[in-house]
Amino acid sequence: MSQFIKDGTIKLTNGVSVLSYAAAVGKMEGDGPLGECFDYISKGAELGEETWEKAESKLQQYAFDFALRKGHFLSDDIDFIFAGDLLNQCTGSTYGLRQYNLPFVGLYGACSTMAESLAMASLFIDSGMGEYCAAVTSSHFCSAERQFRFPITYGGVRTPTAQWTATASGCCIVGAVTEPPYIKAVTIGKIVDMGEKDANNMGAAMAGAAYDSISRHLSNTGKNVSDFDAIFTGDLGQVGSDILCELFSRHNEDISKVHKDCGLMIFDREKQDVHAGGSGCGCSASVLCGYILPRVRSGEYKNILFAATGALMSTTVVQQGESIPGISHVVEISHRR
């Protein structure tokens, strides 16, 4: 049984291993600095499909399939699948995974969904609710741009604070403890509103939530920033990352030495025109599954925090002048049992 601590943090007691993980990405992500980390890189944005939405669903299907294959699982081995994405009504997930006939828990955490799904899957396993659970999410530049901003062909000009939605998907399969990476604890995010109203400045909207969840996780588990080799945020980009470091600094803590942001890792901002960095559910998901987890498995990282971040807005509420709240869920992952 999971041992409840407090204020959104749950420490796992039986323990959970990430048994398999995979990342499937688009061409631009494959051309980026983490290109060699990914299990599948598509040749184009279409993935052989007629629509961007179908392409995103296919990417999610690929991530799940690769995770199954790498872990020598059949899809029927999976007891529960936790998934969600950015598309209206989460159709990236429901159409991507409908063929598998598996018990499906739909989640919505915007770009925090990889941490949310991994947290829920791990808590299920730790509580004895199943033998194997999968956590999966995705995003696609073209489906997200059309939905949240403009169709690609419109050629809208992007502001300097704008981020580039990654065409990417990641999937983790978790089960009882066998080998690293181990899931040690999770902190469920709260909705934090910084008053940001610019839909082209997601980093600023999410930084407060990241600060709240990371500092709450540290406080609730009695740990310090220095206990971790790295603290990964989801997709704050350059603007949000600067704000996060500033928020910790104001509380007399220095996170800058261990802080890394998946949105800054997935693209080369010198060579790739992504402005403030990458974003999207698939950004942190693919960096987690392609880059982070292999390094926790090998022991290169002993202890890390994975704090994916989401902006909980829709085009409708932004057009209505609402501010954009953020959320961040934290998963503590360790090489040691």
Next chain:
Amino acid sequence: MSQFIKDGTIKLTNGVSVLSYAAAVGKMEGDGPLGECFDYISKGAELGEETWEKAESKLQQYAFDFALRKGHFLSDDIDFIFAGDLLNQCTGSTYGLRQYNLPFVGLYGACSTMAESLAMASLFIDSGMGEYCAAVTSSHFCSAERQFRFPITYGGVRTPTAQWTATASGCCIVGAVTEPPYIKAVTIGKIVDMGEKDANNMGAAMAGAAYDSISRHLSNTGKNVSDFDAIFTGDLGQVGSDILCELFSRHNEDISKVHKDCGLMIFDREKQDVHAGGSGCGCSASVLCGYILPRVRSGEYKNILFAATGALMSTTVVQQGESIPGISHVVEISHRR
């Protein structure tokens, strides 16, 4: 610890009580046959707000507030809140609940969200992950119509199979066993695609998922239709209800004597022009919290199944010619411990 059974069904072992519940609805729902069951009935669709989206958020806030008050809880007593809704990116929930500063697990199950959130909240409690959890969802006729079909002022003609999105919200607060209603078991839904492509025939799209989850729940728990006083589906309406009974009949089971549909209960189809019945996340949520749970508490119902049903489509994928998959999550609720 929850005892895992199989194929998506989890039987609760420590046991969970629904300690408080409340329903907040719009005027038309208040004028319907269940009008006396609801805790709050708004005078108009606006709830004093400038936009339909804000009105929906307010309804969800009211349901949560009434559930807190009726159970003598403060919002800080709640360890985790599970919520979602139909609006793009679930903004009904995130804007309705952002003021409470609570650990928030965002869900997306379309109109099945009340069963999904109640299932997850109950599993958390049963596994010792918190003392009190809340499950809440909502829908609003005007925000849903504009998003999924036409703006209200357009005056689009509705087909006979169309359903009327309820302006309603429901909230349950669950905790360790004290008194009925008790949550006994849950079955997590699978994505079931019947090939239905008509976005104005949600009942037909969801009936297969309801059949799959209810029959799986019965089979996995070793129970029969006759073990239940009533089996409530979410919002199949008349078309979907007929299909569900037919599907059971084809498998030599008669569900018709105990089957009730929240979408057929909330409105009077003779007097209210709702075509095939009510729908929306808030439909089954308000019927559960306003009508069903009080009757399980009193013992009028000894054992019931609550099988909320959702259609996992978006306007985008329907316009692209995709069929509409459904999902149904089942919660078994009993007067006896």
